[in-house]
Amino acid sequence: MAHRVYNFSAGPATLPLPVLQTVQEELLDYHGEGMSIMEMSHRSKTFDALTVEAEARVREIMGFSDDYQTLFLQGGATAQFAAVPLNLITEGKTGEYVNSGSWATKAIKEAEKLGKPYRVIASSEAENHTYIPTDFVVSPDAAYLHITSNNTIFGTQWQAYPDTGDVPLVADMSSDFYCRRFDPNKFGLIYAGAQKNAGPSGVTIVVIRKDLLERSPANIPTILNYKLFAEKNSLYNTPNTFGVYVVNLVMKWIQDQGGIDKIEAINRQKAQMLYDRLDASDFYRPHARKDSRSIMNVTWRCPTEELEKKFVEEAKQYDLVGLKGHRSVGGIRASIYNAMPVEGVKRLVEFMDEFERKFG
Known part of the structure; x- marks a missing residue:
């Protein structure tokens, strides 16, 4: 077997060896199709079945109900910093944020850059982000509360997620999705770059409560429109087919581990x-x-x-x-x-x- 090191990189990160071995075995001929998954049309029945399977596994592992839909997008969490306020801040509403580190700061700055009304209701910046700020009150009329569930740079993580009542809780879970159990019903939207716990770089997992799709306005960039991509089951444009394939394998590996x-x-x-x-x-x-x-x-x-x-x-x-x-x-x-x-x-x-x- 090839020499393998212990890779502690923050991401792209180590992938399960059985997943890599399956990729290796199937690389030239995916399930008898005579071609690699990387060569296959995203409109084919084979890839469509793979997408359906991956979408179901993403939800099943964490217990998301049919009230939620999974999207496989591109652009990483960085694209979601813009997509969240563009899709979810409606007329007269304000997006609220907890600043717990560098990635939260980037999300806040993106809302500001877009000219969207936002408010930072708690921050740990004054103490170099050594802790998660939990002393805050969410405005009942906020468009959402945005949190970063885990901070790769500072090594901090939410120990318990806030109860936001009727205000949708939005979380960037790029670095800790699928690391532990939580109540999925607390969330309106979760997004995660796959390259830490869920797959390779280049694919972003978004799990969104379906009622929030109705907030997406028609006049935002197509590539960031949740509703359009939900209606087309993530196939509005060509997805990262290889990335979705590996995400599905990682989800299966999680199930196989128990x-x-x-x-x-x-x-x-x-x-x-x-x-x-x-x-x-x-x-x-x-x-x-x-x-x-x-x-x-x-x-x-x-x-x-x-x-x-x-x-x-x-x-x-x-x-x-x-x-x-x-x-x-x-x-x-x-x-x-x-x-x-x-x-x-x-x-x-x-x-x-x-x-x-x-x-x-």
Whole structure:
């Protein structure tokens, strides 16, 4: 078998090995069609069946009812920063936002750029986003409340989602969709770039409550119009056919592991191993407050920036890669998405022990 490293990159991220092996096996001839899925028409019966299967799995795993529809779009979460206010802010309404990090800030700036009425009702910016701000009141007449469920850069995550009453809760779940169970009925819309927990880069999953589709105005860019894409089952234009195919395989892999509860238990085990190690000494300094720690992205600092560079470089000798923190904050970041095996985290903890003995 090919040599494989433990990839802690924040995204695109490690994919389940069985998924990659299936892709490898089916790459030249998809299900006896005599061609690759990448060569197949998106209008074919075969690809249509694949899309239907993927859409159903996306909803079934988390328990979304038939009141919701899945869309497979392009443009990543960045496109959704514009699509959300364009589709959901109607006349006289204001989009409300919680600013918990860099990606939330980008979503807010996009609403501002579009000239849409928006309001930031809570922010952790003053404390360098070390926690999730939860002390706020949602206006009953808001168009929606937008949150970023997990912050890859700062390593913070919502521990419990807010109850917004009749106001639709909109969440950017790009980095923690399918990492744990939650009540799907709390949400009006969820969007996620697939490249962390759900598939490859280039495909964006949107799950939207169907009644919200009626808000989409006709005069917004076609490529960002939820209603148009829902009416055409994500086939208004050519989708990322290969991306949808891999998303379907990842969803099947989650089901084969025992479903979302089993996945969550393993994710919590991996995160606890790392946080226990970080809390065991003063050599490593975790960024996130304990009440806001992410089970997907664990972030910390070493005593000096020089040691951080050394940590990243020496880790590669142990097949531990992708550990450099985001350029905006520095430090170390271990992204431990669903496909990261427990063995990878164990090896990282062992390396952390050795590194501290050497330089502590």
